[in-house]
Amino acid sequence: MEKNNFEKKVQQKMEELIITPSDSVWTNVEKRIDNKKKDKRLLFLFAFLFLFLLSGSYWFVYQSKNRFNKNQGLGTVVKQTKPGKATNNDNSSFADSGKTIEDNENNAGSAGNSKKKIIQSGSASLIKIEKKKSPTVTGIIFHNQSETKEIISKSNYKDDEIDSKDTPVSGIERNAEMKSALITATSLENKIDNYATLSFMIFENSIDPDHISKQLLSEKDEKRKRFLEGIHGKKDSVNRINKRWDIGLTLAGGASLLGKGILEGSLPVADYTAGPLPGGIPSVNSVPSPIKNSTAFIAGILAEKKISKKTKLDFGISYKYYSLTNKVGKKITSTTSSAIEYLSEPRTNNALASGHSYRNNFHFLEVPLSLKFQLNNIKKVPLYWEAGINVSRLISSNALQFKSNPGIYFNDNSMLNKTGFGLHTGIYATLFALQKMPITVGPHYYYSATTIADKGLYSGKHFGFLGIKAEMLFPEK
Amino acid sequence: MFKAVKGNGIKKFAPDATKRSWLLSIFRMQHLDYHQLVKDCLKHKREAQKVLYEEFAPSMLGVCYRYTKSLPDAEEVLQEGFVKIFSRLHQYKGEGELGAWIRKIMVNTALTYLKTNKKYRQDLSFDDMPLHAVSSENPDVIIQTKELAKLIRQLPTGYQTIFNLYAVEGFSHVEIAQLLGINEGTSRSQYARARSILIEWIKKFSINSQSGQYGKK
Numbered sequence: 271m272e273k274n275n276f277e278k279k280v281q282q283k284m285e286e287l288i289i290t291p292s293d294s295v296w297t298n299v300e301k302r303i304d305n306k307k308k309d310k311r312l313l314f315l316f317a318f319l320f321l322f323l324l325s326g327s328y329w330f331v332y333q334s335k336n337r338f339n340k341n342q343g344l345g346t347v348v349k350q351t352k353p354g355k356a357t358n359n360d361n362s363s364f365a366d367s368g369k370t371i372e373d374n375e376n377n378a379g380s381a382g383n384s385k386k387k388i389i390q391s392g393s394a395s396l397i398k399i400e401k402k403k404s405p406t407v408t409g410i411i412f413h414n415q416s417e418t419k420e421i422i423s424k425s426n427y428k429d430d431e432i433d434s435k436d437t438p439v440s441g442i443e444r445n446a447e448m449k450s451a452l453i454t455a456t457s458l459e460n461k462i463d464n465y466a467t468l469s470f471m472i473f474e475n476s477i478d479p480d481h482i483s484k485q486l487l488s489e490k491d492e493k494r495k496r497f498l499e500g501i502h503g504k505k506d507s508v509n510r511i512n513k514r515w516d517i518g519l520t521l522a523g524g525a526s527l528l529g530k531g532i533l534e535g536s537l538p539v540a541d542y543t544a545g546p547l548p549g550g551i552p553s554v555n556s557v558p559s560p561i562k563n564s565t566a567f568i569a570g571i572l573a574e575k576k577i578s579k580k581t582k583l584d585f586g587i588s589y590k591y592y593s594l595t596n597k598v599g600k601k602i603t604s605t606t607s608s609a610i611e612y613l614s615e616p617r618t619n620n621a622l623a624s625g626h627s628y629r630n631n632f633h634f635l636e637v638p639l640s641l642k643f644q645l646n647n648i649k650k651v652p653l654y655w656e657a658g659i660n661v662s663r664l665i666s667s668n669a670l671q672f673k674s675n676p677g678i679y680f681n682d683n684s685m686l687n688k689t690g691f692g693l694h695t696g697i698y699a700t701l702f703a704l705q706k707m708p709i710t711v712g713p714h715y716y717y718s719a720t721t722i723a724d725k726g727l728y729s730g731k732h733f734g735f736l737g738i739k740a741e742m743l744f745p746e747k
Numbered sequence: 748m749f750k751a752v753k754g755n756g757i758k759k760f761a762p763d764a765t766k767r768s769w770l771l772s773i774f775r776m777q778h779l780d781y782h783q784l785v786k787d788c789l790k791h792k793r794e795a796q797k798v799l800y801e802e803f804a805p806s807m808l809g810v811c812y813r814y815t816k817s818l819p820d821a822e823e824v825l826q827e828g829f830v831k832i833f834s835r836l837h838q839y840k841g842e843g844e845l846g847a848w849i850r851k852i853m854v855n856t857a858l859t860y861l862k863t864n865k866k867y868r869q870d871l872s873f874d875d876m877p878l879h880a881v882s883s884e885n886p887d888v889i890i891q892t893k894e895l896a897k898l899i900r901q902l903p904t905g906y907q908t909i910f911n912l913y914a915v916e917g918f919s920h921v922e923i924a925q926l927l928g929i930n931e932g933t934s935r936s937q938y939a940r941a942r943s944i945l946i947e948w949i950k951k952f953s954i955n956s957q958s959g960q961y962g963k964k
Binding site: 276277279280281283284285286287288289290291292294295296298299300302303 | 793796797800804805806808809810812813818821822825826829830833834886887890892893895896913914915917942946
């Protein structure tokens with residue numbers, strides 16, 4: 271078309287348009303692609319570190335999960351892992367106090383199809399199920415936590431000793447497939463029956479039970495009794511999970527905050543005036559020095575109870591230490607009084623007056639009560655949001671009040687409110703949740719709803735605390 | 748100085764920027780193994796990246812120059828464009844010319860620049876206007892390349908952009924409407940108006956240059 275000729279000509283002309291860019295363009299391009307490369311490298315590094323930490327944590331937690339909890343170790347259920355009929359018909363034999371079952375052959379499932387052999391000893395019971403056309407399943411049920419660990423650890427390190435008949439795990443072949451199923455007591459809260467499975471280990475086709483029974487049968491009757499008691503008491507012990515309190519320690523460190531509001535910088539209000547000091551010290555109207563936030567820590571004991579699947583109730587008693595600093599002048603020494611008194615810091619034209627720092631310490635005893643709500647569904651590292659209230663009592667303090675006329679600081683705890691109420695909150699992660707002593711750590715914030723004092727230097731001011739809190743629990747045995 | 752190597756392989760040379768001409772660059776393009784060049788660029792070989800840049804930067808700066816109002820702005824777009832090219836080079840699968848792929852990125856970079864830069868954004872208005880018929884004029888474009896580029900750049904930003912996209916890049920009005928977020932009708936009208944203005948300017952320029960009164964703007 272004719273009308274396109276113009277466009278074609280323009281296009282041809284524009285394709286010939288070549289302009290040499292200045293050198294700075296390439297320099298800038300170079301820098302930017304280098305930065306992108308560095309960013310990518312950093313990103314890969316972070317991703318690698320994150321994956322490494324994640325897999326390390328998983329491995330660590332997985333390994334600890336494979337260890338028996340002290341609460342476990344009691345129970346007798348055999349689970350057949352290959353197709354076939356597994357029966358628990360013989361469980362009643364274990365509940366029979368005082369009876370030792372040396373040998374028991376039973377036909378389970380289809381007539382004549384399988385053979386079960388149970389050997390019970392003081393420390394463990396061994397069940398072997400043999401079925402035609404199915405792999406033999408052997409189960410060892412351990413009655414005692416420490417023995418379980420010993421046997422497992424020996425079986426994990428296979429060497430020539432394994433073939434020795436004297437060792438409990440003799441007969442395990444080097445390439446034996448070991449399947450272990452560990453069900454913690456806590457996970458059985460919803461599945462409680464008389465013979466709830468607590469711990470068992472299954473070796474498939476790889477163990478000669480007679481070798482193992484040699485060791486196990488040599489155990490004393492006391493252990494067997496313990497085992498039987500454990501069976502009878504199992505239901506109660508499992509049910510107690512919901513009712514038990516876990517005791518632990520709590521520790522927090524951070525900064526004490528002071529302000530009118532929740533988070534506010536601190537500048538005190540000048541106090542009431544007073545007359546001149548006895549002794550002729552001239553009265554001078556002055557203002558107190560600014561009070562600065564300082565360190566604080568909390569240490570205490572706590573009791574924690576799980577009240578629902580994702581909620582915990584915390585209760586405890588703690589010692590709380592707050593400190594604030596300000597600048598004061600020379601100490602006033604008096605022969606007649608032992609009161610702590612300081613002159614106000616000397617005022618000069620220079621804003622940085624030559625006073626010295628004074629630490630106002632506050633010692634509290636407090637009783638916190640809180641609820642913890644689990645935010646995620648990860649059992650290994652559960653995340654909690656905590657919200658609660660505190661009741662605190664001031665035990666002692668060396669905090670200074672201020673008289674502007676004359677300008678002196680003095681200690682008078684009668685001006686401070688002794689009892690206070692506060693609110694606290696925080697978000698915590700529980701590390702080693704599946705182990706013996708889980709540790710919960712995270713940021714913690716506290717705000718005192720009541721004022722420090724109704725008059726004086728701290729009139730209308732509220733304490734606050736911002737820091738990191740850690741709790742370590744010692745679960746009930 | 749450079750060595751021309753027939754067949755495959757990257758040609759290595761130490762180019763002298765002052766002596767480089769567009770003929771030389773065309774010659775090099777014809778002899779350069781782009782496939783290998785792209786591979787080396789993906790391995791972050793600085794030399795290969797520089798070769799790629801030097802191959803296409805002059806022509807791409809011409810593209811950027813047409814969309815902007817000043818050379819510094821054009822260089823800014825060029826810089827941004829090449830950063831994008833190097834970061835997205837892994838997306839070039841060898842389908843189509845490398846030059847066309849680079850040009851596409853450069854045009855998109857220029858459009859983004861116009862939309863985000865305050866200086867151009869305000870002027871980049873596409874008001875709905877009465878449909879303007881495309882003039883049937885097809886005058887001879889007896890004007891030098893750079894002068895034509897300057898005339899195009901003197902158009903209002905909206906007209907300039909649509910003219911570049913339609914007449915030079917070869918986009919259809921439907922595609923332009925999608926790129927700029929306007930109606931197809933607006934694109935047609937604005938192009939028609941830009942075309943007629945440009946033709947008028949080219950005529951005036953031609954007359955002036957013929958009469959020896961070359962007026963530079």
